[in-house]
Amino acid sequence: MRSIRVPRPISAVVVFYVAAAALSAANAACAPPPGFRDTTHPVIAPSEQLVAHTEEILIDWPLSVVSDAMNKPLNQALRGSNSLPGVSGDFMLTKGPFGAPGSRHIVCLTDGGSVEEEALEREQSATSAHFRYIVWNYQTPKARPIAYGVGEFRSFEVDGSRTRVTWTYSFKLKEDVFPGNLGGLGRFLFRVGFLDRDYAAMMRGVLNGYKAGAEQLDNRSTTR
Numbered sequence: 001m002r003s004i005r006v007p008r009p010i011s012a013v014v015v016f017y018v019a020a021a022a023l024s025a026a027n028a029a030c031a032p033p034p035g036f037r038d039t040t041h042p043v044i045a046p047s048e049q050l051v052a053h054t055e056e057i058l059i060d061w062p063l064s065v066v067s068d069a070m071n072k073p074l075n076q077a078l079r080g081s082n083s084l085p086g087v088s089g090d091f092m093l094t095k096g097p098f099g100a101p102g103s104r105h106i107v108c109l110t111d112g113g114s115v116e117e118e119a120l121e122r123e124q125s126a127t128s129a130h131f132r133y134i135v136w137n138y139q140t141p142k143a144r145p146i147a148y149g150v151g152e153f154r155s156f157e158v159d160g161s162r163t164r165v166t167w168t169y170s171f172k173l174k175e176d177v178f179p180g181n182l183g184g185l186g187r188f189l190f191r192v193g194f195l196d197r198d199y200a201a202m203m204r205g206v207l208n209g210y211k212a213g214a215e216q217l218d219n220r221s222t223t224r
Helices: 024-028 063-070 184-222
Strands: 051-059 087-092 104-109 114-124 128-139 146-158 162-173
Touching: 051 184, 063 128, 063 146, 063 162, 063 184, 162 184
Parallel strands: none
Antiparallel strands: 051 162, 087 104, 104 114, 114 128, 128 146, 146 162
């Protein structure tokens, strides 16, 4: 983004803009799970078969400052909670850092599980940024009903001094596991029982963390 650095998705479980690797100490402890096979990501189903939730925040700083705030290691952005695991590190499956389309890594979680994540789209300009990614191969009890998740960040600078960040997460449920085996009813139960509650709270926490980070960065620049 400034060249504007595109923020890192949070991968969740997930989920979250992901750009650089986690701290080296955390990465050293992150490795593929036993029996791991690196395969292509799932084909993304039509939107009517997914369960989606969107959170949005308006940050009173320009896009360049917000982008810098969003470029933090995943283990700092996703710290976990009583209901969801956080991120402990990552393991690159492709060359270079995570963020460019096609880059892929394993994200290790604080409950001992992991997920696989791939960057799908990345666009940037002086006033906007877009990042889309997919998360699958969930190895954590919290994600037992989930086949895969698709995350998308869109950031737009508003009147040169504020930035609107929108984060949408869409999940495809496994059709042979509750509640996905109930079809439309199962997607509704997943939404009201998890996505609009625990996961939405995590998403809001991440976005508020970006806002606080932007304020800290701007305060540092004005005190120099």
